[in-house]
Amino acid sequence: MQKVNISDLNHFVEQEVTIAGWLYNKRSSGKIKFLVVRDGTGYAQCVYFKGNVSDEIFDKADRIGQESSLIVKGIVKAQPKAPGGYELDAKDLIIIHETHDYPITPKEHGIEFLLDNRHLWLRSKRQVAIMKIRHRVVKAIRDFFDGRGFTLLDTPILTPNAVEGTSTLFETPYFDLGSAYLTQSGQLYAEAGALALGKVYTFGPTFRAEKSKTRRHLTEFWMIEPEVAFADLNDDMDLAEEFLEYIVQTVLKEKEEELNILERDTSKLKNVKKPFPRVHYDEAVEILRRNGVDFQWGNDLGGGDETIISEQFDRPVMVHHYPAEVKAFYMKRDPENPKYALAVDVLAPEGYGEIIGGSQREDNLEILIERIKEHNLPQSAFEWYLDLRRFGSVPHAGFGLGLERTVSWICGLEHLREAIPFPRMIYRNTP
Numbered sequence: 001m002q003k004v005n006i007s008d009l010n011h012f013v014e015q016e017v018t019i020a021g022w023l024y025n026k027r028s029s030g031k032i033k034f035l036v037v038r039d040g041t042g043y044a045q046c047v048y049f050k051g052n053v054s055d056e057i058f059d060k061a062d063r064i065g066q067e068s069s070l071i072v073k074g075i076v077k078a079q080p081k082a083p084g085g086y087e088l089d090a091k092d093l094i095i096i097h098e099t100h101d102y103p104i105t106p107k108e109h110g111i112e113f114l115l116d117n118r119h120l121w122l123r124s125k126r127q128v129a130i131m132k133i134r135h136r137v138v139k140a141i142r143d144f145f146d147g148r149g150f151t152l153l154d155t156p157i158l159t160p161n162a163v164e165g166t167s168t169l170f171e172t173p174y175f176d177l178g179s180a181y182l183t184q185s186g187q188l189y190a191e192a193g194a195l196a197l198g199k200v201y202t203f204g205p206t207f208r209a210e211k212s213k214t215r216r217h218l219t220e221f222w223m224i225e226p227e228v229a230f231a232d233l234n235d236d237m238d239l240a241e242e243f244l245e246y247i248v249q250t251v252l253k254e255k256e257e258e259l260n261i262l263e264r265d266t267s268k269l270k271n272v273k274k275p276f277p278r279v280h281y282d283e284a285v286e287i288l289r290r291n292g293v294d295f296q297w298g299n300d301l302g303g304g305d306e307t308i309i310s311e312q313f314d315r316p317v318m319v320h321h322y323p324a325e326v327k328a329f330y331m332k333r334d335p336e337n338p339k340y341a342l343a344v345d346v347l348a349p350e351g352y353g354e355i356i357g358g359s360q361r362e363d364n365l366e367i368l369i370e371r372i373k374e375h376n377l378p379q380s381a382f383e384w385y386l387d388l389r390r391f392g393s394v395p396h397a398g399f400g401l402g403l404e405r406t407v408s409w410i411c412g413l414e415h416l417r418e419a420i421p422f423p424r425m426i427y428r429n430t431p
């Protein structure tokens with residue numbers, strides 16, 4: 001059987017083809033049955049005329065339920081009114097698996113029901129579009145770094161200690177060695193990689209036992225972490241803006257159809273071009289106060305604060321020089337004024353909040369040991385990390401991009417749970 005992808009039908013106008021897929025939708029009009037078939041590459045309307053096909057085939061077309069799997073043979077016709085612009089004048093119908101009572105119908109369903117049926121929900125037009133955009137974002141990320149001399153470095157998922165603070169660790173027993181923890185970030189290992197290879201990036205799953213039940217939090221998410229030797233905070237911000245511009249512009253160019261399915265207003269995404277505004281934390285505090293927020297200097301920015309700041313700009317904004325107190329132990333402090341960390345968060349527009357967190361790293365051995373003590377972290381667990389400051393230490397910087405937050409923003413989703421195939425959240429670890 002020579003099977004054709006639905007997305008390729010335009011190459012076969014007036015020719016007979018075979019497509020294989022699932023029944024997405026069905027309607028009739030007198031002596032005509034319209035079967036909309038999906039195959040993962042697109043949607044094709046298959047038209048069965050009574051009289052043109054045998055009664056047996058016509059009855060089958062009438063009988064089968066949504067999501068039955070099937071093979072259709074027919075002649076491709078240009079049809080501007082059909083989804084995708086082409087339809088099949090169907091000649092044959094082979095049923096692979098006849099299905100009835102598929103639980104997800106075109107009517108509205110509640111979100112909990114859809115999440116319980118995530119394994120089936122993924123087949124819907126909207127979810128397919130999101131997964132395709134996610135895949136394109138992943139490819140853009142790899143292309144970006146691979147094309148700029150970065151080496152992909154896979155970092156461990158089972159780790160002996162915390163990176164981003166001890167309160168959000170998933171713990172698991174580990175043979176005779178006590179406990180292991182699911183990684184919160186590959187960064188510390190990426191730093192070792194940068195000192196070996198110059199420029200590296202990690203791309204893997206990360207875990208946070210966050211108690212937060214917000215639309216921006218998953219307990220399992222994917223993070224991309226570049227790390228660059230001989231780089232400072234400004235280099236880090238240059239890299240972050242070039243990176244985000246590349247991702248967004250690539251998706252706009254190559255995933256127009258999917259963005260249309262999602263009814264995404266892309267006018268705001270078109271602005272995602274460098275340079276991005278760079279806002280010092282103190283200036284961010286000013287913006288908040290001007291907008292009526294009673295904000296205390298020294299606090300971290302909350303989700304609502306981030307929204308107010310990003311609303312002032314038409315593209316992502318980079319907030320830098322956060323108070324060191326609210327940031328991680330490994331961040332270098334500003335030598336000019338050590339109450340600030342050489343940190344940057346990139347806030348996405350339209351209320352999507354922080355999508356990137358990064359910094360220049362502390363490269364001085366004595367200071368780093370001090371920080372580890374201040375944060376009540378066990379120095380012994382970090383001896384290997386301290387070695388990076390004992391042997392050929394250099395200024396270096398990097399950041400982490402959350403994949404699901406990025407996909408969620410680009411797709412215009414209300415909640416991160418749709419940006420990953422099988423979301424893991426505080427109240428859900430199934431299916």
Ligand code: 4AD
Nearest residue numbers: 185187217218221225355356357358398399400402
């Ligand atoms: O700001 P974070 O915690 O930074 C780090 O982990 C650093 N080690 C990164 C680095 O410098 N190499 O996390 C980075 C990004 C956030 O900006 C956000 O996009 C995403 O990871 N993120 C989450 N995404 C979904 N659910 C969560 N619970 C997330 N926590 C962080």
Ligand code: MG
Nearest residue numbers: 345354356357
């Ligand atoms: Mg952060």
